[in-house]
Amino acid sequence: MIDVLPRESASTWLDLVETTPSLVFDPDICRRQWDDLSNALPGVILYYAVKSNPYPGVLQTIANEGGHFDVASAAEIKMLEHEGIHASQMIHTHPVKTDAEIEKAVAAGVTTFVVDNVDELWKLIPYRHSIRVMLRLSFIAPDAPIDLSRKFGAPQQDAMSILDVANDSGIRVDGLCFHVGSQAATSNTHADALSVCLDLCEQIKDAGLPEILRIDIGGGFPAHYIGESPDIHAFCGPIRNVLKRVPENLEILAEPGRVISAPSMALVCRVVGRAKRRDGWWFYLDDGVYGAQSGRLFDGMQYRMSVFTSSDELSPCVFAGPTCDSIDELGRYPEIPILNMNDVIVFHEMGAYTLASATQFNGIAPPTVVTRALPELRRGYGYSE
Ligand SMILES: Cc1ncc(COP(=O)(O)O)c(C=O)c1O
Known part of the structure; x- marks a missing residue:
């Protein structure tokens, strides 16, 4: 130690x-981490979680790699804009936002938002013609020391009823997302959650609800602190196995923070x-x-x-x-x-x-x-x- x-x-x-x-700060290491994760998750669109480290050099390095960004606030959007990064490169993934935050994000040009309950859906009604939404579900990784599914994420059994309400309100929910917890020891929960979401896509289709076009597998990819050095390619193996099941018209996203910035x-x-x-x-x-x-x-x-x-x-x-x-x-x-x-x-x-x-x-x-x-x-x- x-x-x-x-x-x-x-x-x-x-x-x-x-x-x-x-x-x-070493931009080469930041770049290498980005490239290693991109190679470990072929076809997955990576959105760097700005919250983990909003240092301008980090944002620039990722932007130069053609990366996208996951934001949680208008202040983070501003930081990215200051670096010349356009809102079209961003998704807003905070499941609970103030009306003012939503207004600023929409004004900046962000079009993707996340909800995990119906009260949050109501807040998005005024913007329903210009945005698309992902429904966050709760999946807890037992091997992740930082739990991100206690505070956020709808129970899986509530998914269909929330999607029904969204449909009735004219809000386009065409994505599912989750965050299994930060610094996960394995990607088993990522893989299981992705698999459950793929099954859910079928149920949603069968129920005549709008088709799910995106699944966001969140963050949680580990950095090397103390102990064994995780090999990110090996770590992502279970996820790659499930990616084989993903139909062509479905986009897979991820929101890595720690593994890139740490x-x-x-x-x-x-x-x-x-x-x-x-x-x-x-x-x-x-x-x-x-x-x-x-x-x-x-x-x-x-x-x-x-x-x-x-x-x-x-x-x-x-x-x-x-x-x-x-x-x-x-x-x-x-x-x-x-x-x-x-x-x-x-x-x-x-x-x-x-x-x-x-x-x-x-x-x-x-x-x-x-x-x-x-x-x-x-x-x-x-x-x-
Ligand atoms: C919504 C969301 N996305 C992504 C992340 C990044 O997670 P990690 O740093 O574990 O990759 C977090 C972390 O809190 C988060 O809350």
Whole structure:
């Protein structure tokens, strides 16, 4: 989990940044992740989930690959427009939206929306002649640590009645979608859910309801945090098996976030304070859970760490962030070299749900971002202990 390296070798990282804390963004890695997932899911149209990391360099890199975008708000639409990306490249997948949000998205030119209940359908009635809608269903992956089907997604048994209401209201629902949960360990639930949706398409057709023309299999594709490095092609195998059943007139979409953005950034920090306390040495870093490491709290994520130090005396230790809040802790370890002031710590796979949810708590600014090639041995899946 922690890689201890000689203090001098920190220059490989310090040469990339002007200050710490900094996130280093590598467009080549972002591109490689996009290409790898595209190859693993042939024929599937990928919509990058902007929420995972809206950094302009990430958006530009994906736009240059011809990618599409999944948005959750008017603010995300604006960020994309600022990068020259047109609303025709976007789908709005938030299942619960305010009227104002819908109005802004429609005004921007977004034409695809998602609902998972009839109250949300009513909100779309004024725009029914210019939009198309996907119905989100709930499928929970038992092996995904972040559940996204508790808060959203209609139960499968409610699908036909919601589609009936939509049909009676003149709203064109011609898509089904789901999100099985983030950082899934396998794609078994994606595959099962896709299969259920394909069966449902037949039932919908038989009931004389408008034909389903799109199925969106959501996100949940895993990044390499701690433990085995997932091979994305092998991961997607079960989905590819079900894709064989997809009729020609049906489009399949996906909304990957984490798998694209996580490996594209690494975080360079320093020890800015230290103290020996009852439970061992505490090392205070210049970034913490209110900064780029919010995923520790929100997602329960642990990140791979490299520490660069000349020290070899070991002690129990606690890593903590720079704010005054006691929740701002990054991990406790039974035996780590006793670090010195200014020793460098690098956290890997730090691009997803990090900068996107960083705060200004205590007036401490989130890390700055620089665009550089990440050092060879630390490039995403190529990392070796
Ligand atoms: C609607 C929707 N689509 C896509 C994503 C991206 O998921 P992931 O980062 O697991 O790929 C999320 C994540 O919260 C989401 O809520």
